[in-house]
Amino acid sequence: xxxxxxxxxxxxxxxxxxxxxxxxxxxxxxxxxxxxxxxxxxxxxxxxxxxxxxxxxxxxxxxxxxxxxxxxxxxxxxxxxxxxxxxxxxxxxxxxxxxxxxxxxxxxxxxxxxxxxxxxxxxxxxxxxxxxxxxxxxxxxxxxxxxxxxxxxxxx
Numbered sequence: 001x002x003x004x005x006x007x008x009x010x011x012x013x014x015x016x017x018x019x020x021x022x023x024x025x026x027x028x029x030x031x032x033x034x035x036x037x038x039x040x041x042x043x044x045x046x047x048x049x050x051x052x053x054x055x056x057x058x059x060x061x062x063x064x065x066x067x068x069x070x071x072x073x074x075x076x077x078x079x080x081x082x083x084x085x086x087x088x089x090x091x092x093x094x095x096x097x098x099x100x101x102x103x104x105x106x107x108x109x110x111x112x113x114x115x116x117x118x119x120x121x122x123x124x125x126x127x128x129x130x131x132x133x134x135x136x137x138x139x140x141x142x143x144x145x146x147x148x149x150x151x152x153x154x155x156x
Contacts, residue, residue, distance in 0.1 A: 005115055005116075006114075006115070007112050007113070007114050008112060008113045009110060009111075009112045010040050010043055010044075010045050010111045010112055010113065011045040011046060011047050011110070011111045012047070012109065012110045012111075013047035013048060013050065013107065013108055013109050013110065015048060016047075016107045016108070016109055016123070016125065017109070018128075018133060018136075019127065019128060019133070020105070020107060020123070020125035020126060020127055020128060021125060021126045021127075021128055022109075022123045022124075022125050023098075023104075023123070023124050023125060023126060024094075024098075024123065024124040025109065025121060025122070025123045025124075026087065026091055026095070026121070026122050026123070026124075027114075027119055027120075027121055027122075028059065028085040028086055028087045028091075028119065028120050028121075028122055029085070029086030029087075029117065029118070029119060029120075030061065030083050030084070030085060030086070030111075030118045030119065030120050031083060031084040031085075031086065032066075032083065032118055033075075033077045034075070035068070035069040035075060035076050035077050036066050036069075036077050036083075037118060038069045038071075039066050039067055039068065039069045040066060040111070040113070040118060041113075042069075042070075044066070044067050045064065045065065045066045045067075045111050046064070046065040047064055047108045047109075047110070047111060048065075049063040049064075049065070050062065050063045050064040050107065050108045051063055051105060051106065051107055051108075052085065052095075052105075052106035052107070052108065052122050053106075054092060054095060054096040054099065054106075057092065057096075058084060058085075058092070059084070059085035059087050059092055059095065059106075059122075060082045060083065060084060060085065061082065061083045061084075061085055061108060061120060061122075062082045063080060064080070064083065064108060064111070064120075065079050065080055066079060067079055085120065085122070095124060098124050099124070103126050103127055104124060104125070104126055105124075105125055105126075105127065106122055106123070106124055106125070107122065107123055107125050108120050108121070108122050108123075109121045109122065109123050
């Protein structure tokens, strides 16, 4: 069987970009069991309730839902178990020091396969207030309206 190449997206957390201001992005490997990998290859996962935590100098991914593998037997995994993230020591130390600051957290943005290996894109983020969310939505709508107006003028 040929080895996979390129990036194959499994799940994305679009809500995270709405709820948080993304400050820094990291790519981390994930320690998975066999049935978890098979369920991911089937394209099933949810990052909506996920978050990352630094415990004992190690990074852990919590709350990510990878459903049980349909053809799995007694070897199936727990869908919401915590999973270890594979990061460099400097990255873990930077995340740990920044998450101690008020308002910072680490959230998963995307889960994907890169050249056949499961990776998760995590972000150091600061929570947005409600008015920040409304402001961002208003800016996006204004930009869309401006682009539409320019396109209509160009097409005349």
